[in-house]
Amino acid sequence: xxxxxxxxxxxxxxxxxxxxxxxxxxxxxxxxxxxxxxxxxxxxxxxxxxxxxxxxxxxxxxxxxxxxxxxxxxxxxxxxxxxxxxxxxxxxxxxxxxxxxxxxxxxxxx
Amino acid sequence: xxxxxxxxxxxxxxxxxxxxxxxxxxxxxxxxxxxxxxxxxxxxxxxxxxxxxxxxxxxxxxxxxxxxxxxxxxxxxxxxxxxxxxxxxxxxxxxxxxxxxxxxxxxxxxxxx
Numbered sequence: 001x002x003x004x005x006x007x008x009x010x011x012x013x014x015x016x017x018x019x020x021x022x023x024x025x026x027x028x029x030x031x032x033x034x035x036x037x038x039x040x041x042x043x044x045x046x047x048x049x050x051x052x053x054x055x056x057x058x059x060x061x062x063x064x065x066x067x068x069x070x071x072x073x074x075x076x077x078x079x080x081x082x083x084x085x086x087x088x089x090x091x092x093x094x095x096x097x098x099x100x101x102x103x104x105x106x107x108x109x110x
Numbered sequence: 111x112x113x114x115x116x117x118x119x120x121x122x123x124x125x126x127x128x129x130x131x132x133x134x135x136x137x138x139x140x141x142x143x144x145x146x147x148x149x150x151x152x153x154x155x156x157x158x159x160x161x162x163x164x165x166x167x168x169x170x171x172x173x174x175x176x177x178x179x180x181x182x183x184x185x186x187x188x189x190x191x192x193x194x195x196x197x198x199x200x201x202x203x204x205x206x207x208x209x210x211x212x213x214x215x216x217x218x219x220x221x222x223x
Contacts, residue, residue: 004152008150034211042216043200043214043215043216043217044153044200044212044214045214046211046212049211087152087153098143098155098212100145100152100153100154101152102150102151102152103152
């Protein structure tokens with residue numbers, strides 16, 4: 001079993017829709033959680049950190065559920081420019097334990 | 111803005127060749143990382159360095175070595191390239207005490223024939 005698992009998608013949704021996807025992690029000692037965004041043929045870039053209390057950044061909301069060991073990303077009023085692969089990242093106190101999920105591909109159609 | 115640059119965007123090498131991938135960051139970051147990214151497998155950590163001349167193995171160090179002689183530069187070396195090392199290689203850097211916010215370079219697509 002992978003330490004970090006994501007549904008690879010693709011999620012294909014119309015512009016303006018709300019879309020959500022989850023990421024599960026297996027190690028309860030995980031300490032930090034992030035969502036990165038990777039556009040086609042580009043490098044990953046940090047989208048947002050995920051805090052225990054949940055956090056919001058514009059149309060994006062991230063949540064953490066430690067009991068069930070998953071994090072989620074919700075995108076409201078989706079735009080064509082949201083089309084990308086979203087990578088879930090879980091890390092521990094040591095820099096050597098930074099685990100990237102294999103990503104969820106999102107495609108927004110007009 | 112943090113800038114991480116990699117020496118080549120595309121590289122084609124032959125089996126058995128020694129390959130050097132260079133990464134430079136301009137923000138005085140302490141930590142630097144080398145990953146490879148393959149379809150369905152995501153990013154996997156090869157090596158990382160938290161200081162000059164310091165290095166630690168990641169999840170898949172076999173067949174690779176690294177060098178960090180200067181703070182801004184982190185090199186990945188394939189001593190004898192093999193076809194299974196064909197991949198996208200991504201370098202990243204991060205601040206001390208903030209190891210998890212990583213800034214990536216544009217990647218090097220390496221093909222080993």
